[in-house]
Amino acid sequence: MADQRHAVDPTIFRSALARFPSGVTIVTTRSAAGTCHGFTxxxxxxxxxxxxxxxxxxxxxxxxxxxxxxxxxxxxNIATPAHAELAVRFATKGADKFAYETFESDEHGHPVLPxxxxxxxxxxxxxxxxxxxxxxxxxxHDARTGSGKPVAWYQGGFLHxxxxxx
Numbered sequence: 001m002a003d004q005r006h007a008v009d010p011t012i013f014r015s016a017l018a019r020f021p022s023g024v025t026i027v028t029t030r031s032a033a034g035t036c037h038g039f040t041x042x043x044x045x046x047x048x049x050x051x052x053x054x055x056x057x058x059x060x061x062x063x064x065x066x067x068x069x070x071x072x073x074x075x076x077n078i079a080t081p082a083h084a085e086l087a088v089r090f091a092t093k094g095a096d097k098f099a100y101e102t103f104e105s106d107e108h109g110h111p112v113l114p115x116x117x118x119x120x121x122x123x124x125x126x127x128x129x130x131x132x133x134x135x136x137x138x139x140x141h142d143a144r145t146g147s148g149k150p151v152a153w154y155q156g157g158f159l160h161x162x163x164x165x166x
Contacts, residue, residue, distance in 0.1 A: 018154070018155045018156055019154075019155065020154075021152040021153065021154040021159055022042040022043070022044075022152060022153055022154075023042065023044060023078060023079075023150050023151075023152055023153075024040065024041075024042055024078075024079040024083075024084075024087050024150070024151050024152065024153050024158070025040070025041045025042070025044045025056065025076050025077060025078055025079060026038055026039075026040055026041075026077045026079055026083065026086065026087060026090050026113055026116075027039055027040075027041050027044075027056055027058075027068075027074055027075065027076050027077070028074065028075045028077065028103070028110055028111040028112070028113075029064075029067060029068060029071040029073065029074040029075070029110055029111075030071075030108070030109050030110050030111070031067045031070070031071070032070065034109070035067075036097075036098050036103070036110075036111045037063075037064040037067045037068070037097075038064065038090050038097050038098075038111065039058060039059075039062050039064055039068075039090055039091070040079075040087045040088075040090040040091035041056045041057060041058070042153045043056065043057035043133070044056045044057075044076060047137060051139060052139065052140035053125060053137055053138065053139055053140065054076060054120060054122060054137070054138050054140060055135050055136065055137050055138070056076060056135075056136050056138070057130065057133040057134070057135055057136070058133060058134050058136055059132060059133050060132055060133060060134060061093075061132070062093070063093060063094065065134075068136060069127060069134070071124055072123065072124055073108055073110060073121070073122060073123050073124060074110070074122050074124065074136070074138060075106065075110045075111065075112055075119060075120065075121055075122070076119070076120040076122065076138070077112065077113035077116040077118075077119055078116055078117040078118040078119070078120075078150050079113070079116065079117070079150065079151050080115065080116065080117050080146075080148035080149060080150060080151055081148075081149070081151045081158065081160045082115065082148070083113065083115075083116070083151065084151060084158045086113075087151075087158075098111070102114065106121060115146055115148055116146050116148070117145070117146050117148045117149060117150040118143065118144065118145045118146060118150075119143065119144050119146070120138075120140055120142075120143045121140070121141055121142040121143065122138025122139060122140055122141065123138065123139045123141055124136070124138060125137040125138055125139045149161045
């Protein structure tokens with residue numbers, strides 16, 4: 001049987017993916033040396049309720065990639081519209097991600113985003129290769145919700161969710 005696959009134009013593929021709104025998270029950890037690290041991820045999902053697992057995708061080229069691969073724990077902060085500028089900075093390679101922003105620390109010293117829509121504390125469970133990314137699977141050991149509404153990423157910009165009933 002002949003191979004029916006065709007090469008996908010990367011520009012068209014990226015454009016197609018941009019038509020799917022996704023949540024915005026800022027994922028943080030602390031290295032063994034005590035330095036804070038983080039990245040912005042829109043590829044985040046619940047994986048399992050029993051046991052409680054979530055997944056987030058990390059670009060292999062990210063400066064923080066080796067730190068997250070060695071980390072025992074990480075925190076998923078679900079961003080609100082007030083965090084849009086911060087999310088852009090955490091998505092920028094080489095940026096001083098923790099400059100000009102006050103993070104709280106959890107009981108393990110990991111950076112937690114104040115006023116996040118939700119904060120999910122995870123222990124590193126597994127990493128699964130996925131092309132130019134790695135799928136980090138975290139076992140949730142604590143979660144809290146805030147009062148803010150989450151922000152979404154859609155067609156290259158932030159989409160603020162309405163104030164309608166949830």
